[in-house]
Amino acid sequence: MKRLSRLLAVLVVGAVLVLLVGCGGQKPAPTGSTAGDAKQVTIKIATHWGQDYSVEELMPYIEEYQKLHSNVKIEYEAVPFGDYLKKVQVSHLSGEAPDIYHVYSLWGVQLSRSGVIAEAPQNVQDFVNKEYVPASIAGASFDGKLWGIPTEIDNYQLYYNKKLLAAANFKEPPKTWEELYTQAKAMTRRNADGTIDVAGISFMKGWESAYTHPFVALLRTNGGEFLSADGKKAAFNSQAGVAALEFEAKLFKDKLTDPSLDYEKLFPADKAAFVIMAPYWKNGLKKTMGDNFSNVGIAPIPVGKSGLPNTTGYTWFFTVDSNSKVKDEAWKFLLWLNGAKSDTDKNSRLGTYLTTLGVVPGRIGDQQNQPGLQDSFSKPFVDALQYTKPEPNLPQGQEIKTELARQIEEVWYGRKAPKAALDDAAAKVNEILSQQ
C-alpha cells in the first residue's frame, strides 16, 4: 500500500508539472462582451508581410483604425512566406484560424473548395467590381463567385540591364523572340573553361511558378494558352506552346544560359542581361544594387508569332474565414483599408503600402494616383495590365503547375524534347482536372 500511494504521489506531481507547463497557454480573446454602446471585438489577421516586407509601413494604418473604432482590437501576425500555407492548414486543426487571410489566389481556390472561406458579401463585391482592374477581379474569382478583395497583381515583364545593352550597341530592348535571342547571344560572355561569366538571359527556378510563369508568358505572346476555353483540358502543348518551349530550350542548348545559374545573384551584379520577372523584385533590387538600380530597365515580353503583346500574372487577395465570429467587422476593416482614403485622395491605404513594397496594387485609383508607380520601373508593369490575364484559378492549381514545371526542367537539362515534355505534362494535368 505504501508503494501504491507513492506511485500515486508521483503521478499527481507529474500531472501538476504538466499543468504548470501548460499554463503558457492563453484563453481565446473574449468577443462579444459589451463595452459601452458597441460590442468589443478582436480581429485576428495573418499575412506574410513581416520585418522583411517593411511591415512597419502597414502598422500605422492598423493603429489608425483601432483609434477610429475604440471597440475594435486588431491582432496582426506576420507569418514567414514559406510557412503561410502551412499556418493556414495547421491553425485550422487547432481551431485558431485567423479571421482575415491574405492568400495567393491558388491557395484561395483550395480554401474556397473546402469551405474555409465563403463568397464575399454583396457590398464587397460591388466595391471590387467598381474599383479594380479586370485581371485582379478575375484573380479573386473562382466558380463564378468573388471571394475577397484583390491586393497585389504581379504580371511578368522583361527585366534588362541597360549598361550591358548599351555596351553591346543595342539601342532598345528586344521586341521579338528573334531579337531577344540575338541580343542575349551577343551579351553572353564565357570563361576560359566554358562556364558562363555573363549570361545572356537567366531564368527563375526553384518553385513551380518560377518555371511555369515565364513559359506561359512566352506561350501567350505566341498565340497559345494554358487551358482550353472551357477550362477543362490543358492547351499548353499546342504548336504555339511547343514552339515557346523549344525557344527556351534553344537558349539553354546554345549556352546563353544554364540551369545552375542563380538569377537572384547574377542580375543585380550585372552578370545577366535579361530576366523575365514580376514587379515584386523592385525593393530587393534597390537594396542590393544601390545606385546601380537606375541601370534596370523594364520592357514588355518579346512577342512570338502572334505579334501581339501579352503576358501572364498572378494575384493575391484578402478574405475572411467563413467561421469567423467577427465576419462583419473584418470585412468592414478590409473595406476601409482597401478603399479610397478620402473623397479627394483617391489612393487607398493598402495601395500606398503595396507601392512602398514595390508591387503593383490591383486597384485602379492607386494605379493612376500613386506617385511611386509612375517611375520607369513600375509604369511598364501598370501599363501591361491592360492586356494581362492572370493564371487560371484551378483546383489543385499548384499540383498542376508542379507537373508542368518538372517537365520544363527536364527540357532545360536537355533530357527531354519539348513536345514530349509538354504532352506528358498535359496528360497528367488532364488527369488531375478530370478528377475535380
Next chain:
Amino acid sequence: MKGQRHAGSSRFTPYFFILPAVVFYAIFFLFSIGFGLWVSFREWDMLTPLDKTRFVGLSNYVYLFTKDDLFLPVLRNTLVFAIGSVLFSTAIALLLAVALQNNPRRGLWRTLYFLPMVTSVVAIANIWRYLYDPNFGLFNGLLSLFHIPGLRWIDSTALAMPSLIAVSVWATIGGALLLFAAGLEGIPTMYYEAARLDGCSGWNEFRHITLPLLRPTLLFVLITGFINGLQSFALTMIMTGGGPVNSTRVLALYMYETAFQNFRMGRASAMAFVLFLIIFLITLLQLRIFRRGGVEAH
C-alpha cells in the same frame, strides 16, 4: 527467484514500472497510427472537417503503384540514398576504426569525426549548400585553382544524388566509427595472437577474426543507419528541394509535399505506411542475413 513475491513487491511490480511508457505509447503512438491509417483510406485536404471527407478505400495506395509516375522513381531514390549512405558510411568508419586502433591519440580523432553528429541537420544542409555552390562555393573555387572547370554538384541530375550521399556519409561517419572502435576494443588480443601463430595476418586477420566478432556492432550500425537513412527529409529539402528534376526527391520529402503543398493528406498518409513497410522489411532482412551462422547479438 525473480519476481517472487515478498514484502514491498507484487506480481504487478514490473507493470507499474512500465506503466509510464505504456500510457505514453497508448496515447501518442497507437492513436497516431490509427489516425494515420484511417486518413490513408480517405481524401483529406487538411482544411475540410474530417467528418465531411470522402472514404476511398485502398485507392490511395493503388494510385501510388499504378498512376503516380513519380512514386516508383522516388522509392528508387530513397533506396539509393539509404543504401549509398549507409554502406559508404559503415565501410569507411570500419576502415578508419581499424586504422586508428593502435593510435595513441585516437580519442582526439574520434571526437573530430563525431563533430557533425552534434550539429543539426539544418546547419549541415546549409553549410554544404554553400560548399557546393556552382559559382561561389569552396569546392569549385578550389577546382578553379587547378584550372579544372567547376562541377555542378547539386545542379546536375547525375551528380546531385552522389553529392547528397556524400554529405550524409560525412554527417554519420562519427557515430559508426565510435561504435566500431568500441567493438574492436572488446576483442581480446589473444585471438589475434593465436591467429598470428597460425601464420594469419593483415587482410585475413580482418576477415576471419575482426569482422565476425564485430558482427553485433555491425548489425546495430546497419539497422539504425537504414532506419534513419530511409527517413531522410530535412537534408534533401534544404539542399536540393528534390531536384534537379526529381533526381533527389526522396519519399519523406515527397510525402511532405503531397500533404502540405498538394493538399493530399490521404495519399501522403498512404505513402507513410508504405515507407514504414519498407523500413520494417529491410530491418527484417538485415536481421535474417546476420543471424545466419552467427551468434545472436541480443
Next chain:
Amino acid sequence: MKRMSRILSALIILVGSLTMLIPFVDMTIGALRTRQESISVPLVFWPRSPQWQNFVDVLHSLPMGRLYLNSLITAGGVTLAVLVTSALTGFALAKYRFVGREGFFRFVLGTLMFPQFVFLIPVYYLMKRVPLAGGNDLLGIGGSGLLHSYGALILPFMVNGFGIFLMRQFIMDIPDELIEAARIDGCSELRIFTHIVLPNLKPAMATLAIFIFLGQWNEFIWSMIITTSAQKLMTLPVGIQLLQGQLDPVRTDLLMRAALSYAVWPVIGLFVLLQKYYVKGMVMTGMK
C-alpha cells in the same frame, strides 16, 4: 611494411580531419566576407577585412537569445523525462519476467520504424485537446491545449524507444545477486530501483542524457509545426531556416552563415568538453 601502414594511417587521419573541419571553417569564414567578396568569381576565401558587423546584424534578424532559451528548455525537459522513463522501463524489461515482456520490448523497437510524418497531425490534435490545459475544459475542448506552451514541444518526446533499449542493455549487466541481496534485506522494489540500479547506471545515464539532449536540440520537423501556431516557441534550427525566406540572397547568405556560427560552435565546444563521458558511453554501447 609497418612504416607504410603508419604513413597510410597518418594520411587517412589527415585527410579525415580536414574533411571534418573544413566545412565548419568555411561556414564561419564566409560570414566575414563583404557582399562583393561573396559573389566574386574566382572565389575570395579569406576576406580582406573581416566584416564582424554581420555577426551583429543577424542578431537583429533573429532573436538568438530566445531561440537558445527555447531550445534549452525543450532539450532539457525532454532529456529529464527520457532518463526517468527509460530507466524505469528498462529496469522492468531487464530484471523481471512477466507476461508480455518480450512482446512489449519488440513493440518498443518497432515504434522506431515509423516515419515521423505519421505523428505530426495526430499529435498536434492531441496537444490541442489536453484536458484542463490552455483554457480547455475537462474534455479538452474550448482552449488551445498545450499548443502555446513548452509542453507541446516536450510531451511528444518524453518516452524514447532507443533510450529504453539502451537502459535495458545496461541494467542487464547489473549482477542479479546485488538485487537479490537487497530483496532479502527487505527492500521494496522501488527502493531497489532508486538505491541499487540507479547508482550503477551513472555512466549510461550520462551517455543517454547527452545523446537525447543533442537529438532534441537539433530537432526540426516537429518544432517547425509547433512554431506555425506559436512563434514565441521557435527553436534554434527552425529560426535559422527561417532566414532562408528573405529577399536579398547575398545578404541572406552572410547572415545565415553568422547565424549558423552562433548555433554550431557553442554546441561543438560543449561537446568537446563533455566528450569524455559521451565517448565512453558510446564505447560501452558498442560493446553490447
